Amino acid sequence: MTALLALLLFAVPALACASLLPGLDPVGRLVVSTSAAIVIVAGTAQIMLMLGAWSPGAGLIAVLTLSAALATAGRARRHPHPPAPPPPRNEAEDNDEDAWLYQD
Amino acid sequence: MTVREARDPAEGAPRDGTAVPPAPGAGRTALIAVAALAALGAGLFWIPLRGVDLEAMDGYGLISVLPAATLAGAALLVAAFMATLALPRPHRPLLAAQLLVLTVSLHGVAQALEPNARFPTVWQTAGFIEYISRTHTVSWDLDARFSTPGFFAFIAFVMNAVGQHDIEPLLRWAPPVTNLLYLVPYALILRTLRATWRAKWFAAWLFVAANWVGQDYLSPQAFAYLLYLFFVAILVNWFRHHHETARRAGRRRAGGTAERRGRVRRVYDLAFGPKDPGELPPPQAPVRERSVLLVLLFVLLLVGTAAHQLTPFLMTAACAGLVLVRRCGLRGMPFIAGIVYAAWVSFMTVGYWSSRKGEIFGGLGKVFTNVRQSTGGRISQTSAQTADVQQLRIMIAAVVVGLAAAGLLRRRARGIDDRVALVLMLVPFSSFGLQNYGGEIALRIYFFMLPAACLLIAYLFFPAPFDAPRVRDPRVRLRLGRLRAGSRRHWPAVAAASVFALALTGGFLAVRYGNERYEQVRKDDVRAFDVMLDAREGPVGVVWLSAENPDLVGGTPVMPWSYRDWERLSYAPVIANRGDPADISPIVQGLKDQGPSGYFVTTRSHEDFQVLTAGLPADYGDRMRRALASSPEIQTVLSTRDAAVYRLRNPPPAPVAEVPRPAGLGMRGSPWTPAGLVYLPVLLGVLLARELRRLRLPPGETRRLRPLTVLAAPLLVSVVAVIVERFVVIS
Numbered sequence: 001m002t003a004l005l006a007l008l009l010f011a012v013p014a015l016a017c018a019s020l021l022p023g024l025d026p027v028g029r030l031v032v033s034t035s036a037a038i039v040i041v042a043g044t045a046q047i048m049l050m051l052g053a054w055s056p057g058a059g060l061i062a063v064l065t066l067s068a069a070l071a072t073a074g075r076a077r078r079h080p081h082p083p084a085p086p087p088p089r090n091e092a093e094d095n096d097e098d099a100w101l102y103q104d
Numbered sequence: 105m106t107v108r109e110a111r112d113p114a115e116g117a118p119r120d121g122t123a124v125p126p127a128p129g130a131g132r133t134a135l136i137a138v139a140a141l142a143a144l145g146a147g148l149f150w151i152p153l154r155g156v157d158l159e160a161m162d163g164y165g166l167i168s169v170l171p172a173a174t175l176a177g178a179a180l181l182v183a184a185f186m187a188t189l190a191l192p193r194p195h196r197p198l199l200a201a202q203l204l205v206l207t208v209s210l211h212g213v214a215q216a217l218e219p220n221a222r223f224p225t226v227w228q229t230a231g232f233i234e235y236i237s238r239t240h241t242v243s244w245d246l247d248a249r250f251s252t253p254g255f256f257a258f259i260a261f262v263m264n265a266v267g268q269h270d271i272e273p274l275l276r277w278a279p280p281v282t283n284l285l286y287l288v289p290y291a292l293i294l295r296t297l298r299a300t301w302r303a304k305w306f307a308a309w310l311f312v313a314a315n316w317v318g319q320d321y322l323s324p325q326a327f328a329y330l331l332y333l334f335f336v337a338i339l340v341n342w343f344r345h346h347h348e349t350a351r352r353a354g355r356r357r358a359g360g361t362a363e364r365r366g367r368v369r370r371v372y373d374l375a376f377g378p379k380d381p382g383e384l385p386p387p388q389a390p391v392r393e394r395s396v397l398l399v400l401l402f403v404l405l406l407v408g409t410a411a412h413q414l415t416p417f418l419m420t421a422a423c424a425g426l427v428l429v430r431r432c433g434l435r436g437m438p439f440i441a442g443i444v445y446a447a448w449v450s451f452m453t454v455g456y457w458s459s460r461k462g463e464i465f466g467g468l469g470k471v472f473t474n475v476r477q478s479t480g481g482r483i484s485q486t487s488a489q490t491a492d493v494q495q496l497r498i499m500i501a502a503v504v505v506g507l508a509a510a511g512l513l514r515r516r517a518r519g520i521d522d523r524v525a526l527v528l529m530l531v532p533f534s535s536f537g538l539q540n541y542g543g544e545i546a547l548r549i550y551f552f553m554l555p556a557a558c559l560l561i562a563y564l565f566f567p568a569p570f571d572a573p574r575v576r577d578p579r580v581r582l583r584l585g586r587l588r589a590g591s592r593r594h595w596p597a598v599a600a601a602s603v604f605a606l607a608l609t610g611g612f613l614a615v616r617y618g619n620e621r622y623e624q625v626r627k628d629d630v631r632a633f634d635v636m637l638d639a640r641e642g643p644v645g646v647v648w649l650s651a652e653n654p655d656l657v658g659g660t661p662v663m664p665w666s667y668r669d670w671e672r673l674s675y676a677p678v679i680a681n682r683g684d685p686a687d688i689s690p691i692v693q694g695l696k697d698q699g700p701s702g703y704f705v706t707t708r709s710h711e712d713f714q715v716l717t718a719g720l721p722a723d724y725g726d727r728m729r730r731a732l733a734s735s736p737e738i739q740t741v742l743s744t745r746d747a748a749v750y751r752l753r754n755p756p757p758a759p760v761a762e763v764p765r766p767a768g769l770g771m772r773g774s775p776w777t778p779a780g781l782v783y784l785p786v787l788l789g790v791l792l793a794r795e796l797r798r799l800r801l802p803p804g805e806t807r808r809l810r811p812l813t814v815l816a817a818p819l820l821v822s823v824v825a826v827i828v829e830r831f832v833v834i835s
Binding site: 002005006009017020021022023024025027028031032034035036038039040041042043044045046048049050052054055056059060077 | 236260264265266268288289291292295331387389397411768
């Protein structure tokens with residue numbers, strides 16, 4: 001039960017962060033969201049400690065609020081996404097007029 | 105340059121699932137055979153462990169009592185994984201499952217066998233966490249580790265939030281869990297590399313099996329290491345240059361037309377000659393995503409700095425190294441990281457540096473002393489068996505470094521320039537001159553080197569950037585062509601890698617739990633501290649026996665000391681009389697010095713530690729305990745086989761110690777400090793805005809960053825001035 005609760009504690013901020021990163025590949029998005037969830041929870045605890053306002057309940061609310069804010073930000077900016085820009089071309093090749101000679 | 109852009113379909117990098125279509129029939133049989141082999145190995149490893157007698161353990165540690173079947177099971181697990189690598193295409197679920205089983209087996213075997221969470225130091229982590237949960241603050245004057253309390257606060261918060269009040273399961277199962285977590289960012293690092301799937305999966309396997317240093321327990325170091333891996337993974341995935349350069353062959357002198365040949369030229373080419381980058385082109389991500397990732401990098405830095413004192417330095421160095429070799433586009437990031445680190449040290453760890461300015465900077469540059477203390481210096485007075493284990497550790501570390509260097513050279517000989525791996529391999533060495541770190545810095549360096557070292561070792565066996573084709577041109581005569589073409593062309597490399605993998609696994613089981621004789625924590629060890637804390641209110645002065653002067657060797661009791669009620673416990677060592685264990689007069693004197701709160705505590709693990717590492721006679725503990733029990737001055741509070749607690753029958757009424765009140769983070773002020781507290785966030789904001797702006801600029805337009813640079817420069821000077829002023833004024 002506690003393991004499930006702990007999983008939930010990390011899953012909520014992770015999902016919120018994942019909604020902020022629609023442009024990443026799935027694996028990258030998953031890993032980045034995991035790391036973001038960890039630092040959000042750890043950062044909340046650290047800030048509570050430094051401000052002298054230690055309270056696990058308030059911390060939980062802070063994590064949830066932050067997750068909600070992130071999810072809202074992710075949702076607000078979710079518009080039909082333009083296709084990814086083409087990879088930048090090698091300028092050296094573009095400038096070189098004889099470049100076509102060496103392409104195979 | 106087509107080589108870089110061409111993505112070979114058989115390359116099988118974990119990012120694309122399109123590989124060669126499977127061969128029906130034969131492939132499936134091999135797959136089932138490999139899975140069965142792995143299952144058999146896991147069964148052989150775990151089932152015989154029921155009958156293990158931990159009491160029969162000798163100075164070689166856990167390996168001396170592990171049944172032969174368990175060792176055979178470990179060998180089978182290795183063989184099954186290597187057989188999977190020999191298959192013609194990657195079977196990711198099977199490989200991942202085996203990696204999981206291996207991690208749990210190697211890093212969980214002692215935890216499963218022992219009645220309590222192993223190894224005394226983790227119990228101090230429990231003490232810090234308990235202190236924060238109870239007092240809701242920290243106390244910088246109790247321990248230097250309270251100056252970087254991020255990790256303790258994190259665990260305390262999570263435990264309180266989910267209602268888990270017993271920390272023991274966390275302490276116990278942290279090593280396998282953290283090792284599994286490390287694999288997550290490591291996979292992200294691996295996928296950016298130009299290598300075959302065999303090299304990548306073998307590197308991941310090595311990362312689990314070569315991590316014998318035991319820094320993966322529930323500790324700030326283990327947590328900060330995870331953050332470090334995430335930090336590096338995000339950097340190398342999304343913040344590399346648009347087009348990276350390695351020196352390429354000039355058009356006139358490419359390949360066969362090179363005129364200058366000879367040995368010198370070949371060595372020169374190996375080092376500086378034209379190469380292809382060892383990394384794949386970075387995955388494309390929209391600017392908005394990269395901005396979010398940049399902010400995440402910054403938060404990772406902040407949290408890492410608040411959690412551990414060494415890791416942020418390595419984050420800074422890794423980032424700077426990647427920038428220097430042009431594998432990271434965030435040129436301002438090392439400055440941000442360095443400022444965050446310096447500011448934390450200046451503002452938050454005052455209690456630590458103010459009292460020992462000389463000592464900290466004394467460690468600077470004393471590289472040779474550090475080498476000796478970290479490696480050989482640890483072996484002086486130890487018993488033969490413990491010394492063997494230590495030698496084996498040094499040997500494994502040396503072999504790992506040597507093979508990694510060989511792997512790097514082999515890739516270079518193939519014309520591949522592994523700059524990311526090289527930087528990550530070299531960066532940890534920069535911390536050598538930094539700080540003495542209790543003679544432990546060599547272990548840390550090995551630990552931080554591992555991600556790159558494992559990768560380079562995998563390259564030694566599988567150096568190709570993509571799979572060699574199955575069919576070769578029949579007109580070209582290959583030396584040993586039969587081994588190098590056809591469906592079995594990978595077998596020789598896999599066989600060589602298997603030999604190394606088997607040796608490494610054996611070495612792991614020997615050295616990881618090589619000190620288990622004194623690193624296990626028995627139920628009565630914890631009980632001894634409960635007895636002392638429950639017997640009276642207020643402070644407890646713990647007297648403990650040390651064979652050597654602990655002020656010189658930096659020793660602490662090998663017990664779960666201070667696992668709760670940190671502020672009530674204080675410690676006073678007495679130095680053992682080597683000649684006569686029955687001479688208890690130093691102990692009695694030590695107890696008298698503690699006044700009414702004095703207790704003498706000894707445990708079997710602690711006695712074994714003194715015997716194995718400091719050369720006390722084997723029966724020293726027993727004879728000492730007999731003498732204590734029979735002394736009229738001493739009252740026995742607890743006496744079991746594993747632990748004993750004694751106190752004076754008539755303790756003196758003075759001195760009475762005070763229980764220190766929580767002192768907080770101890771951020772002390774100086775005249776310029778308020779200004780620093782204003783400048784610092786502004787400076788970090790400007791630098792972060794500068795990096796965010798850089799992401800939006802087209803390549804080559806960096807001069808448009810100048811306004812922000814001009815704004816940042818005076819702020820930087822001010823912050824540095826405040827840091828220097830604090831260091832000079834506060835003492």
